[in-house]
Amino acid sequence: MKKGQNICDVESCFLCKNSLEEWKPAISAHKTTYKVKKGEVIFKEGDPVTGIYFVNSGCIKVYKKWDKDKELIVRFAREGSLFGHRGLGKGGFYPISAAALQPTVVCYVDIAFFEATLKVNSGFTYQLLMFLTEELKQSERKMRNLAHMPVKGRVAEALISLQNQFGITPDGFINIDLSRQDLASYAGATYETVFRMMNELVNEKLIDLSGKSIRLLNRDELLKLAQDIVFL
Structure with missing residues (x-):
């Protein structure tokens, strides 16, 4: 520094x-x-x-x-x-x-x-x-999600949280330059798993990608995924 x-x-x-x-x-x-x-x-x-x-x-x-x-x-x-x-x-x-x-x-x-x-x-x-x-x-919510929420739901919640914290650009993308590895670290999953989940979300037309930039296309459906917690 x-x-x-x-x-x-x-x-x-x-x-x-x-x-x-x-x-x-x-x-x-x-x-x-x-x-x-x-x-x-x-x-x-x-x-x-x-x-x-x-x-x-x-x-x-x-x-x-x-x-x-x-x-x-x-x-x-x-x-x-x-x-x-x-x-x-x-x-x-x-x-x-x-x-x-x-x-x-x-x-x-x-x-x-x-x-x-x-x-x-x-x-x-x-x-x-x-x-x-x-x-x-x-922190307590994050620990609960790591234990009970499927990875796809954790990725959806991470994306929603990022948009809430950083807002969006004029083009509608989340206003933060975050690497896929950092996104995986924030969602509490491996890089490979998050990469696969992101592709699924793109195919389902829930998000759009442009390089590192991410745009949420269907926030309501992402919220549903983030709330899909199955307690064992």
């Missing part, structure tokens, strides 16, 4: 917009801004925790090891979001990894200042609690 100009979008930054106005000079004094290249790893699973990151622009994938040479994407962190918080608490090591999906600018604060912010800013602490609660719900 390369240090960048100390800029911050106060209106969208999770740290700044939820902190007291009087605390913002302290944030400016303690934060460091970094420019991250596409594909660059910010920290790896097992690295010692040093601080928390906030996304200024771009997109980060947060992932865990899945088998020896595979990964499972837990979530995406976009503008205004944070990551690295899963390393808080006892242990002192990150249980996940984080890498940039595109050129990204992040702000970083060390653990000591982050903890001080929690103690001083009740509004920030409350919003962080709400964020963690929602993230826990999503």
Whole structure:
């Protein structure tokens, strides 16, 4: 990572917009801004925790090891979001990894200042609690789907989730340049299986492909696939 100009979008930054106005000079004094290249790893699973990151622009994938040479994407962190918080608490090591999906600018604060912010800013602490609660719900749903949902349904849900998070381009394609391997990691399946499922969805006229770009043609039918959970 390369240090960048100390800029911050106060209106969208999770740290700044939820902190007291009087605390913002302290944030400016303690934060460091970094420019991250596409594909660059910010920290790896097992690295010692040093601080928390906030996304200024771009997109980060947060992932865990899945088998020896595979990964499972837990979530995406976009503008205004944070990551690295899963390393808080006892242990002192990150249980996940984080890498940039595109050129990204992040702000970083060390653990000591982050903890001080929690103690001083009740509004920030409350919003962080709400964020963690929602993230826990999503993680529990993802684990349920991995156990009970067919791969085709997981792929359909992944595509719907991506469209919800990133929106669409003027041409109607999901507004993120995601590799098929990353899509497989997000759906919790192998590359080969996802490739086959994508071809089936194309043949059924539920999606359209143009290179890496994906367009949802029949969202209602994809939703039906995503809700088709069979409990054993």
